[in-house]
Amino acid sequence: MTDYDVLRVFCAPNGGYGNELGVVREGSVMPDRDERQAFAAKLGFSETVFVDDPERGVIDIYTPSARLAFAGYPCVGAAWLLDVPELVTPAGVVGTRLDGEFSWIEARAEWAAPRTFRQYGTAAEVDDLAVPAPGAWIYAWAWEDEAAGRIRARGFPGRGDGVEEDEATGAAALQLTAELGRALNIVQGAGSQILTAPQPGGWVEVGGRVFLER
Incomplete structure (x- = not known):
């Protein structure tokens, strides 16, 4: 192995x-x-x-x-x-x-694979979503606190390869940041945190905590 x-x-x-x-x-x-x-x-x-x-x-x-x-x-x-x-x-x-x-x-938003972004009215609606059937890569999100840039999100790859929900998706966060043009603090999946910040010239920073599991 x-x-x-x-x-x-x-x-x-x-x-x-x-x-x-x-x-x-x-x-x-x-x-x-x-x-x-x-x-x-x-x-x-x-x-x-x-x-x-x-x-x-x-x-x-x-x-x-x-x-x-x-x-x-x-x-x-x-x-x-x-x-x-x-x-x-x-x-x-x-x-x-x-x-x-x-x-x-x-990195740049255009480097990431295309996704379908779906905005919901509340974080609770995002929490209640069922995993959709395989198809488009769906990034579901809602504002938790728009003034503070806080977002609740879930990612559904739709590939049919056994990964029904992506716990944390940096590329989608990058794309959403580029679209909204502002720094974001995203909680995705069960509780993962993604931070982003737009930069000059179409670049976007994406950051988070990393731990060695094994």
Whole structure:
């Protein structure tokens, strides 16, 4: 069995929740894309990262069913784990920084895969949603406190690959921040926390707490 780490990304202030991320630190042990895809499917995390160059921050990201050019929470987790100034993804170079308890990335909304955003009137409506049938990638959200930029959200990948709900989705948070044009404090899933801030030139920062689970 290939060695891998498991991180929890976008954890709550008490260290709970967060989205589990598989990280294969020695990507060279599994260079073939089909083999990587099969391994990601076997692990079953929302995403798995293969590190191809730890010094330069070159990474390769997979869901259980597809390879991604960019994804938010894998980049936040990899930034924390590798502690490098940038990550190199097929979509582009992602800026990174560590700031106290938070790991941050800077990326562009157009790098993320398309999603269907559905705004609801209250956080309770989002809480009560049932998992939809496989189909579009749906990001359901509502304001908890619009003045303060606080949002309640849930993410439904709709891929039919066993991941019915995504506990924390950095790419969707990035896209929503770009659309709204303001900093956000998002609670997604069971209790994960995602922070965002728009930057000049169409860039967006996304940050959160990361813990090594095993």
